[in-house]
Amino acid sequence: MASKWEAAEHVPFQFATARQKRAFIRKHALLYIISIPGVLFFLVFKYIPLAGSVIAFQNYNIFRGISGSPWVGLEHFQRMFAYTEFIGILKNTLLIGLYDLLFAFPVPILLALLLNELRVAIFKRIIQTVIYMPHFLSWVIVGGIIVGLLSPTSGFVNHMLKMFGIEPIYFLGEKSYIRSILVGAGVWRDSGWGTIIYLAAIAGINPDLYEAAQIDGASRLRQTFSITVPLILPTITILFLLHIGNFLDFGFERVYVFLNPLNSENGEIIDTYVYRAGLVDRQYSYTTAVGLFKSLVGLALIMIGNALSRRTTGESLY
Amino acid sequence: MKKKTMWLVAAALTAGSALTGCSGSGQPASPSAGTNTPAQKTKFSISYPTTVSTGYHTRIPDLSKDKWVLKLGELTNTELDVRVTEDAKMNLMFAGGDIPDVVGVIGTATTKSLSGSVESGVFMPLDDLLKQYAPNLMKQVPKAAWDAVSYKGKIYGIPEYLSNPSRRATFIRTDQLEKTGLPAPKTVDEFLNVLRAMKKNGVENPYQMRENFKYADVIFGAFDVLPYKDQFEVQNGQVVPKFFDVENTQKALQVYKTMYDEGLIPKDFATISSTDYTKNINGGKAGIWSANATGLPGYRTGNTQVTPSAKVDIIPSPKGPDGKAGYFYYTPVVRSFYINAKTKPETAAGILKFFDWMTTEQAEKFFSLGIEGETYTMENGKINYKFPKTQEDNEEEGFRSGTLWATHDATYNKLRLQLDDTGRDTLKAFDTVLAKEGLSGIGFYPDLSSFVKFPDLAAQQDVGPKLIIDHMIKMVYGKEPISDWPKVIEEYKSKGGNEIIKEATDRYNKKDGVIELTVGK
Numbered sequence: 001m002a003s004k005w006e007a008a009e010h011v012p013f014q015f016a017t018a019r020q021k022r023a024f025i026r027k028h029a030l031l032y033i034i035s036i037p038g039v040l041f042f043l044v045f046k047y048i049p050l051a052g053s054v055i056a057f058q059n060y061n062i063f064r065g066i067s068g069s070p071w072v073g074l075e076h077f078q079r080m081f082a083y084t085e086f087i088g089i090l091k092n093t094l095l096i097g098l099y100d101l102l103f104a105f106p107v108p109i110l111l112a113l114l115l116n117e118l119r120v121a122i123f124k125r126i127i128q129t130v131i132y133m134p135h136f137l138s139w140v141i142v143g144g145i146i147v148g149l150l151s152p153t154s155g156f157v158n159h160m161l162k163m164f165g166i167e168p169i170y171f172l173g174e175k176s177y178i179r180s181i182l183v184g185a186g187v188w189r190d191s192g193w194g195t196i197i198y199l200a201a202i203a204g205i206n207p208d209l210y211e212a213a214q215i216d217g218a219s220r221l222r223q224t225f226s227i228t229v230p231l232i233l234p235t236i237t238i239l240f241l242l243h244i245g246n247f248l249d250f251g252f253e254r255v256y257v258f259l260n261p262l263n264s265e266n267g268e269i270i271d272t273y274v275y276r277a278g279l280v281d282r283q284y285s286y287t288t289a290v291g292l293f294k295s296l297v298g299l300a301l302i303m304i305g306n307a308l309s310r311r312t313t314g315e316s317l318y
Numbered sequence: 319m320k321k322k323t324m325w326l327v328a329a330a331l332t333a334g335s336a337l338t339g340c341s342g343s344g345q346p347a348s349p350s351a352g353t354n355t356p357a358q359k360t361k362f363s364i365s366y367p368t369t370v371s372t373g374y375h376t377r378i379p380d381l382s383k384d385k386w387v388l389k390l391g392e393l394t395n396t397e398l399d400v401r402v403t404e405d406a407k408m409n410l411m412f413a414g415g416d417i418p419d420v421v422g423v424i425g426t427a428t429t430k431s432l433s434g435s436v437e438s439g440v441f442m443p444l445d446d447l448l449k450q451y452a453p454n455l456m457k458q459v460p461k462a463a464w465d466a467v468s469y470k471g472k473i474y475g476i477p478e479y480l481s482n483p484s485r486r487a488t489f490i491r492t493d494q495l496e497k498t499g500l501p502a503p504k505t506v507d508e509f510l511n512v513l514r515a516m517k518k519n520g521v522e523n524p525y526q527m528r529e530n531f532k533y534a535d536v537i538f539g540a541f542d543v544l545p546y547k548d549q550f551e552v553q554n555g556q557v558v559p560k561f562f563d564v565e566n567t568q569k570a571l572q573v574y575k576t577m578y579d580e581g582l583i584p585k586d587f588a589t590i591s592s593t594d595y596t597k598n599i600n601g602g603k604a605g606i607w608s609a610n611a612t613g614l615p616g617y618r619t620g621n622t623q624v625t626p627s628a629k630v631d632i633i634p635s636p637k638g639p640d641g642k643a644g645y646f647y648y649t650p651v652v653r654s655f656y657i658n659a660k661t662k663p664e665t666a667a668g669i670l671k672f673f674d675w676m677t678t679e680q681a682e683k684f685f686s687l688g689i690e691g692e693t694y695t696m697e698n699g700k701i702n703y704k705f706p707k708t709q710e711d712n713e714e715e716g717f718r719s720g721t722l723w724a725t726h727d728a729t730y731n732k733l734r735l736q737l738d739d740t741g742r743d744t745l746k747a748f749d750t751v752l753a754k755e756g757l758s759g760i761g762f763y764p765d766l767s768s769f770v771k772f773p774d775l776a777a778q779q780d781v782g783p784k785l786i787i788d789h790m791i792k793m794v795y796g797k798e799p800i801s802d803w804p805k806v807i808e809e810y811k812s813k814g815g816n817e818i819i820k821e822a823t824d825r826y827n828k829k830d831g832v833i834e835l836t837v838g839k
Contacts, residue, residue, distance in 0.1 A: 062413050063438040084813060085774070152586050172589050173795065260529060260588045261784075261791040276784075277773040282409065282430050 056289040076289035085268075092179075093269040093294075096255075097247045099183045105243055107187050108194030109236060113224060115195060116202050128199075131192030142189050143257025146181065147172060178263040182255060201235040202228060237315035244305040245317075248298045270294050359391075360668025362661070363399035363418035365411070366721050367431070367653055374710075374717035375402040386688075386718050393684060394672045402721065409433045412440075420669055422655045422724060426466040427474050428764030428831075432656075436469050437764075441656040442666065443472040451667050452476075452674035455725060463650040465833050466763050475654035476673050482729045483835055484756030486645035487611040487747060488536055488636070491621065492629035494521055494605050502633045506540050506573060509606075509636035513582040516605040526604035527583035528595045530787050532780060533608050534587070535645065537577075539757055540638030541570040544646050545782030545790075548761030548835055550822055557760060557822040559777070561786060561807070566638075568803050574794045588791055602628060608645065611747050612730065615740040632747035635755055644755030647835035649763075649779065652728045676725050685723040686733040688715075703737050758836040760826060768821045772814035785810060 015021040025032065056076060058069040080086060111131065118124040134142065149155050150171040158168040171177045205228065213223050252271040259267050270290060278287025302317075310316040368375070378384045381400040391398045403411055405424050408431040411417065417440065423429055427436045435441065448456050459479050467475030495502060498515035513524035527534045538544045545561045553562055561567050577583045584590055590598075598604050600620030609617070611632060621628035635643040655673070657666055675681055687694045687703055694703045706712045719731055730748055735741030769776035774785045781787070789806045792798040811819075826832050 061438065062409070062433055063435060063440060079771075147589055151589075153584065170586055173586065261788040262588050262795060262797070264788070280430075281770055281773060281776070282433060283770060 053288060053292055055285050056292045058285055060285040060288075062284070072285075076286045077293065079286065080290055080293065088265070089268050089270060089273050092266060093248055093250065093271075096179055096182055096250055096267075096269060099179055100186060100250060101243060101247065103183055104187045104191065105240065107191040109198055109232075111191055112195040112198030112202060112232075113228065115199060116228065117220065117224075128192070128195070132196065133192070134189045135193035137189065139189075139251070139253040139257055142185060142254075146185050147258070150181070172258060172260060173262040175263045175266040178258065178267040181258060182250075182267065185258070186254065197235065197239065198232060201232040205231050233313070234315055237309055237313055238317065241302065241305055241309060241315075241317045245298060245302040247301050248294050358668075359395055359397050360665055360672065361397040361399075362420060362665050362669055363401070364420040364655075365401050365403045365418045365422055366724070367405050367408070367422045367424045368402050368721065369405050369424065371404055374713040375721065377710075386714075386722060389684070389689060390722060393680070394675050396668060396672050405431050417658055419658050419661045419665065420655055421658070422653055423475075424653050426477075426649060426651050426654060426763050427469050427656075436474050436656065440659060441474050442659045442661070443474055444476070444657065444670070445473050447666055447670050448473060448476075451670035454677045455670075455674045458677050458727070459725075460650060462833055462835070466649055466651040467654045469764070475651075475656050476670075476725050477651040477655075478653040478723075478725050478728045480648055480650045480652060480729050481727045482748060482753055483647035483650055484644060484752040485610055485612075485648050486533070486608055487632045487752055488606065488634070489599075489609055489614070489617060490606050490631055490633050491521075491602075491604070492631045493625075493627055494519065503636050504634070506537065506636050506638055509536075510573070510576065510582070513577065513605065514580065517580070517582055521605040522603040523584050523598055524582045524605040525577060526595055526599055526607035527577075527587035528590045528592065529588055530781050531790070532592070533595065534583075535780075536608050536635055537570045537573045539645050540636055540643055541566040541573075542638065542640065542642045542757055543567045543570055544757060544759075545777060545786050546646050546759075547765075547777040547779050548649060548833070549646055549757065549759035549777075550761065550826075551759060552826075555823075556819055557826045558819050559783075559786075560759065561782070564803050564807065568800050569639075571790060571793050571800045571803070574790075575796065575800065578794050579796075588795070600624070611744060611752055614744045614747065618740055631743075632751055634751050642757060644752075644757060646780065647756050647758055649761065649833070650835070653724070655724055673725050676723060681723070682726070682733055685719045685726075686731050688718060701737065703734075705738070758834070760822075761833045761835060762822065762825060763831050763833055766818060766821050766825070768814065768818045772818065775810060775814050775818060783810075785813065 015024065052066070055066060055069070057071060057073060058066070059072050060066070060069045115124055115128060118127070137145075150157055152158050152168040152170040152173075157171070161168060169177075171181060209227050209231075210223055213227060218226065248270065250269055250271065252275055255267060255269050255272050256275065259272060274287050274290050277283065278290065306316050306318065366375075375381060381387055381402065382398060384400070387398055387400050390396075399418070401418065408423065411421075412433045412435055417435075421432075421435075421441070423431050425431060428434075455476065459477055460481060463477045463479035464473055467473060467477045490502065494516055495512065497519050498512060500508075500512050500515055503509040503512045516524040525534070525536075531538065535544060543560045543563055543566045545559060549560045550557050551560050552558075574583075578585070578587075584598075595607075599607050599609075599617060600623075602621055602624040614630065614632060618628075618630045621630050635645070637643040657669055661669070676685075687701065690696065694701055696702070706715045719734065730745060732745065735745050765776075775783045777783045777786075782790070786806070789798060789802075789809075793800045793802070807815075824830075
């Protein structure tokens with residue numbers, strides 16, 4: 001989280017002698033100790049498993065292990081690109097990711113700004129709790145609820161349409177609706193949860209600024225746009241960049257619960273394909289190759305996003 | 319791990335010295351399968367497969383000390399270290415390397431749950447051991463079942479088999495049928511007329527359709543075009559999936575489309591999950607449906623709870639133009655059990671005797687009825703069985719007769735079913751209806767290797783290939799014309815189907831892992 005003014009203030013510690021250095025470390029020993037679990041976590045669960053990616057270049061057999069399995073080079077990658085539907089699946093993944101970024105990302109910001117304007121504390125708390133509750137439901141349940149709501153025979157949405165004299169629509173049976181449903185379901189489930197960070201950022205703004213603005217006669221709207229938004233912009237940028245890093249990780253189960261033969265042409269993403277083609281058939285190497293490819297695209301996206309952000313706003317992840 | 323090995327070695331040494339001790343005293347240990355068990359207890363670990371993460375086995379903290387396991391050990395002179403492994407977690411067990419002496423799996427020797435362990439030599443071939451220690455088992459199990467647990471000509475597994483591979487049946491709400499005044503449908507046309515009449519009488523889903531045609535394939539069956547894994551057939555000298563029969567596939571699709579257009583099946587069947595399907599049937603919303611025949615007692619209870627006057631019966635499935643009817647024949651193996659190649663020969667012999675015992679009458683009684691004086695009593699030769707009343711009791715019965723009973727004819731549990739009316743009706747359905755219908759086909763065990771290469775073209779036991787199902791559903795929904803079916807076959811061929819057909823034909827000609835599922839044994 002190094003922004004440009006922070007970077008200017010940042011001066012690394014310099015020690016005159018080695019003894020001084022040791023004394024400094026001893027003084028903050030507790031801090032070093034409490035950092036150990038975190039460091040270990042990343043080492044054990046994130047860095048060491050990275051080495052397992054080599055099976056993407058092998059014909060992995062669990063009884064022979066990594067050392068005993070034959071090497072096949074880029075065969076699995078070739079097979080991936082030779083698959084006729086692969087371009088379609090990649091396109092779905094990118095499009096759904098893009099829609100998610102465009103439509104789902106701003107919602108928590110808007111919600112946080114709106115919530116911030118509520119003056120009755122109890123009302124604000126209730127609203128906040130209600131909108132972040134869905135986050136705790138698993139996707140299977142959310143899927144069940146939404147499939148039920150959109151059902152052409154018994155669903156609430158179609159009942160409403162019928163009241164206005166519109167023929168029932170089989171939403172999940174039309175491939176044109178599936179992406180909106182996927183992104184919409186995500187908005188319903190997670191935007192309330194997403195507001196928490198923004199609300200915390202807003203709470204950190206110095207009240208003096210608002211006071212000064214009020215004295216100068218700024219309206220509430222003016223205050224929001226001239227004080228709140230610019231001051232939470234660093235948070236927004238960081239979250240935006242993190243989101244780009246997860247651009248392709250739309251999630252397996254949130255798509256899988258909505259897919260059927262009528263909509264999979266527009267709905268299938270890399271994750272669901274990996275599940276279908278790889279895990280169900282126990283093709284560990286092929287699955288790893290597809291996953292690795294996905295990670296590379298993700299890495300490229302985050303590097304581009306980061307560079308763009310550093311140029312335009314001065315904020316960047318690294 | 320080291321400690322465990324030491325113990326095993328110690329145990330083996332003791333067993334060995336005990337044996338020599340015996341022969342030394344002039345009583346050679348008989349290697350033949352004696353019904354009289356030797357004094358030595360065979361000790362081994364066994365993993366039973368399951369598909370569920372709930373049930374009796376999850377409530378017992380140490381299954382090795384469970385009352386049924388202990389009793390089973392007593393009856394078979396064994397000491398069992400029992401665990402129950404979820405099918406989905408089998409690959410974790412293999413990856414972890416902690417493989418018990420006996421591993422049970424749902425399916426055959428080359429099923430995916432075994433992760434290729436048979437091919438990798440994790441388990442021992444059993445041909446000689448079976449002949450020596452399990453002669454009864456050898457005789458009882460049909461050949462098709464042995465074939466399904468073999469790999470490269472050697473038997474690796476001990477199967478829980480099906481003598482009658484026709485398992486699924488057409489269910490009807492007899493009371494709703496009576497209301498229509500029509501007789502039970504015998505042909506596809508009559509079937510449609512009954513559905514129409516039911517619709518008129520206000521039945522919400524005259525035929526309870528479901529996503530991917532799963533448990534909703536009665537029409538494909540009537541036209542003999544089921545798109546499943548074991549439903550290959552010979553056409554013009556080539557082994558091809560049955561949906562290559564353009565004429566009949568189109569006719570079947572047309573019937574489904576008619577049902578869809580006239581509202582005889584739910585309009586949103588493409589998203590009807592198995593949960594909705596069961597809910598609709600038990601909620602009394604369905605008129606006719608397809609399900610496993612063993613589900614009859616459950617559907618009766620479910621339907622009468624909502625409508626006390628409801629009557630549920632199994633009827634013969636409607637016949638197609640060629641007189642064919644019913645559902646696909648199941649693989650003749652439900653579960654199978656494999657012996658770790660590292661198991662000591664003495665232990666392996668004991669294990670085979672353990673499985674051989676399961677074919678006896680004593681075993682049938684124990685697994686079906688439990689312990690005399692506890693779960694049943696005998697009165698003048700008549701059995702008084704304490705029927706399970708609660709969900710817990712049901713699960714306990716399921717653990718005893720379903721999970722623990724490793725090898726036997728799993729078509730039905732005759733002893734248990736004979737005890738009440740619904741059970742007798744189920745038996746009757748099996749013997750008079752199911753035995754006369756069902757569709758034979760050619761299947762490949764291990765799977766065709768081209769299936770792995772083209773996952774979209776790979777069929778499962780009861781679901782067609784994704785590419786085929788996608789087109790079929792679109793055609794029923796009127797999004798593609800049914801007349802395009804030849805184009806679908808061309809697409810299938812060009813996307814890898816040609817390779818599948820070639821491999822299937824080659825293997826069929828070479829008789830390499832081919833199982834022909836036909837009626838009778």
